[in-house]
Amino acid sequence: MEFRSTNLAGAYLVQLEPLHDHRGFFARTFCVEEFATHGLEIGYPQHSISYSARKGTLRGMHHQRDPHREATLVRCTKGVILDVIVDIRPDSSTFCRWQKFELSSANGHQLYIPKGFAHGFQTLCDDVEVSYLISTPYEPGSADGIRYDDPALGIEWPLPIMEISEKDLHWPPFAHSVL
Template sequence: MQIIPTPLHGAYIVELEPAHDNRGFFARTFCMDAFAEHGLEQQYPQHSISFSARRGTLRGLHFQREPYSEAKLIRCTSGSILDVIVDIRRDSPSFRRWQKFELSSANGSQLYVPKGFAHGFQTLCDDVEVSYLISTRYEPAFAGGIRYDDPAFDIDWPLPVVEVSERDLRWPGFSE
């Protein structure tokens, strides 16, 4: 696997290096040693998936506050998404910057999101499944979010939003 830095401090794209043969391919999606070499989280006690039926569904922007801040390794296992991360670490050189990535079952790319980022995505097709490795268990009392349409970031989502949870609509703006 290749671990490629992004312009946002501490965030990486993880590219698979499939070994192909007549059966198809085999590839590592995670390796403790490779992650350790790059200073990335190596323990993921929680693994989760999400399924979204409709193109244009939006999930996020989510994070957990300390002491339950979480690093995530995100992979789209069916369909495609536009994944967005926002650096909300006040002491970071990329504070308040965001970046988008297309993750799909076709490209196999994964996104490593360090602690201190808000994360969300929009589905680019119907019937999308996303897999997450998460470094900390979910603690509802420490869950936070930022509205997906917060003018502080002016994220250019590619499609009209057709589905979003009531909870995601209630998140405050970043400056609040």
């Protein structure tokens, strides 16, 4: 795996290094030693998957409040998404900044999202599956979010929003979601 720094402190784009032969390829998607060497989370007690049927579906912007903040390793296993993360750590040098990444089954990229970030994505095709390794079990009482279209952040979604949950439509603006 190749760990590429992003523009946001502590977040990494993790690129697979597939070994190809006549059958196809083999690649590691996680290695405790390599993640530890980079100072990243190595314990993931929760593994989850999401499926979105329709192009233009938006999920986010989600995070968990203390004491249940979570680091997440996200990978698109079918289709393609535009993944967006926002640094919501008030003491961070990249506080209030966001960055976007294209994750797809074709490129195999993974996104390491440290604790203290909001996360969301938009599907860029139909029939999309996304896999998550999550460092903290989900705690409904700590679940929180930020408006996907908050003008204070100015996130640029590439497609019209075709599907979104009622919950995601009603998250508060960023100013109310600081950790």
